[in-house]
Amino acid sequence: MISRQAALLTATKGLALAGCDDDDTAPRVTTFTVTVQDVSTPGLLATDRAGGTVPLSPGAYAVFTGSNPLFASGSAADEGTELVAEDGFPETKDAMLDAAANVSQHGIFESPGGPDAGPAIFAGETATFTVDASPGDRLQFESMFVQSNDWFFAFSDGGIDLFEGDTPISGDVTDRLALYDAGTEEDTAPGTGADQKPVQDPAATNVGAPDDDTAIRLASTSEFAIPATAAVIRVTVTPNQ
Numbered sequence: 334m335i336s337r338q339a340a341l342l343t344a345t346k347g348l349a350l351a352g353c354d355d356d357d358t359a360p361r362v363t364t365f366t367v368t369v370q371d372v373s374t375p376g377l378l379a380t381d382r383a384g385g386t387v388p389l390s391p392g393a394y395a396v397f398t399g400s401n402p403l404f405a406s407g408s409a410a411d412e413g414t415e416l417v418a419e420d421g422f423p424e425t426k427d428a429m430l431d432a433a434a435n436v437s438q439h440g441i442f443e444s445p446g447g448p449d450a451g452p453a454i455f456a457g458e459t460a461t462f463t464v465d466a467s468p469g470d471r472l473q474f475e476s477m478f479v480q481s482n483d484w485f486f487a488f489s490d491g492g493i494d495l496f497e498g499d500t501p502i503s504g505d506v507t508d509r510l511a512l513y514d515a516g517t518e519e520d521t522a523p524g525t526g527a528d529q530k531p532v533q534d535p536a537a538t539n540v541g542a543p544d545d546d547t548a549i550r551l552a553s554t555s556e557f558a559i560p561a562t563a564a565v566i567r568v569t570v571t572p573n574q
């Protein structure tokens with residue numbers, strides 16, 4: 334039989350626990366659905382290739398804390414980023430993320446099929462993936478701007494915070510994207526030249542002259558006419574309820 338004093342202690346402890354959930358429970362995990370849509374339209378680029386649309390490659394993504402585990406703006410690209418940016422192959426980057434200590438989750442996103450029955454994300458297609466994250470976690474990815482030599486989309490500032498304080502972010506995050514030049518292949522204008530992916534052997538890698546500038550940087554809008562990011566790609570992040 335429980336004593337009155339023990340019952341009182343139990344009740345008091347219960348109240349105390351109810352008042353400090355944050356200290357006594359594991360971090361809250363939120364599952365997010367991320368969509369990457371190709372919103373480019375025919376004739377967006379002045380080229381016959383892909384009807385002037387801008388296909389996107391399958392991408393590599395990571396949930397992480399601290400610094401961007403996929404690339405560093407201003408530094409040379411690693412092999413994984415080069416393969417995404419020049420040839421649209423994310424598998425090597427995905428495998429390299431296994432070794433990144435600050436990555437909690439990583440993977441590949443791709444088209445559900447589409448006109449090539451393959452992983453490339455063509456105009457009108459949407460790739461979808463889910464990630465589990467806790468406050469403090471960030472998201473980053475790389476996906477090739479296929480009508481280029483070595484350009485890829487990623488979030489600027491190293492990634493996006495998936496929470497504002499403890500609140501999951503929600504909605505269109507396209508304005509957080511930037512188009513980067515990987516610094517691994519010399520550029521020609523979008524949709525032109527002999528060394529861009531649409532006119533290469535689809536399975537070939539590293540076709541084209543090396544870049545004069547080996548630093549990862551923003552693609553040059555002073556040198557080339559480049560469509561607005563929002564005319565090519567739309568990314569949304571939605572916490573599951």
Ligand SMILES: [Ca+2]
Binds near residue numbers: 515517518520
């Ligand atoms: Ca380049």
Ligand SMILES: [Ca+2]
Binds near residue numbers: 530539541
């Ligand atoms: Ca090339």
